[in-house]
Amino acid sequence: AQTVTQSQPEMSVQEAETVTLSCTYDTSESNYYLFWYKQPPSRQMILVIRQEAYKQQNATENRFSVNFQKAAKSFSLKISDSQLGDTAMYFCAFMSRNNNNDMRFGAGTRLTVKP
Amino acid sequence: DAGITQSPRHKVTETGTPVTLRCHQTENHRYMYWYRQDxxxxxxxxxxxxxxxxTDKGEVSDGYSVSRSKTEDFLLTLESATSSQTSVxxxxxxxxxxxxxHFGDGTRLSIL
Incomplete structure (x- = not known):
């Protein structure tokens, strides 16, 4: 089974600075999707960004971008110009194209943005 | 925001009692899922x-059953709740x- 590892349980960053959250995954498949979800204190799960494994170009969404290294099975999230509203739990997730009903999540990284 | 409503938002119950959680969607989406967060x-x-x-089982299906009689509703049932099922x-x-x-807002379930 695929596994997703987030090795940083907690991180902090100063407002307006840049922070990178790490994620690695283990799979034998070549076709899959990767996601980052944000969970603020309100408990909502909010999709931040999505990456298809067959695309070499790294996905970006405004201040959020990823560094997708397929050979290394690494999928890090970079948040630029951090804002107080970015304070949240961040979850990395993997979904196989062969079994796209089985999405696996990492344990999460708690990010605190400090004023 | 995706039209997903979970009910109840919070529930406290006792070990051994049956519990049903409801998920209602207004998006007419084909796929629906239940997760637990610990x-x-x-x-x-x-x-x-x-x-x-x-329906089909996921990674942690033991002790849970589901039903979907309409596109918009997906029910999760704990037939006899145990303390290990305390979760969001x-x-x-x-x-x-x-x-x-796309996710609903979650249900916090406490089993005493």
């Missing part, structure tokens, strides 16, 4: 549905299996 584990899939009356439960939906899943 510290140190992220979210883990309990059951999912790929159509009316079509999330429902998610997607239009097609490879589309991003």
């Amino acid at each position: 510290p140190g584990h992220g979210l883990r899939l309990i059951h999912y549905s790929y159509g009316v009356k079509d 439960y999330f429902c998610a939906i997607s239009g097609w299996g490879d589309q991003p899943q």
Whole structure:
């Protein structure tokens, strides 16, 4: 089974600075999707960004971008110009194209943005 | 925001009692999912549905059952709740299996 590892349980960053959250995954498949979800204190799960494994170009969404290294099975999230509203739990997730009903999540990284 | 409503939002109950959580969607999406969230584990899939009356097990299905009699409703039942099932439960939906899943606001379930 695929596994997703987030090795940083907690991180902090100063407002307006840049922070990178790490994620690695283990799979034998070549076709899959990767996601980052944000969970603020309100408990909502909010999709931040999505990456298809067959695309070499790294996905970006405004201040959020990823560094997708397929050979290394690494999928890090970079948040630029951090804002107080970015304070949240961040979850990395993997979904196989062969079994796209089985999405696996990492344990999460708690990010605190400090004023 | 995706039209997903989970009910109840909070519930406290006793060991051995039956519990049913409801997920209602207004998006007419085909796929619906139930997850549980526990510290140190992220979210883990309990059951999912790929159509009316079509369901299948996920990673942590023991002790749970589901039903989907209408496109818009997906029910999660704990036949005899145990303290290990204390958790936050999330429902998610997607239009097609490879589309991003969108989540409801969660139900916090405490079993004493």
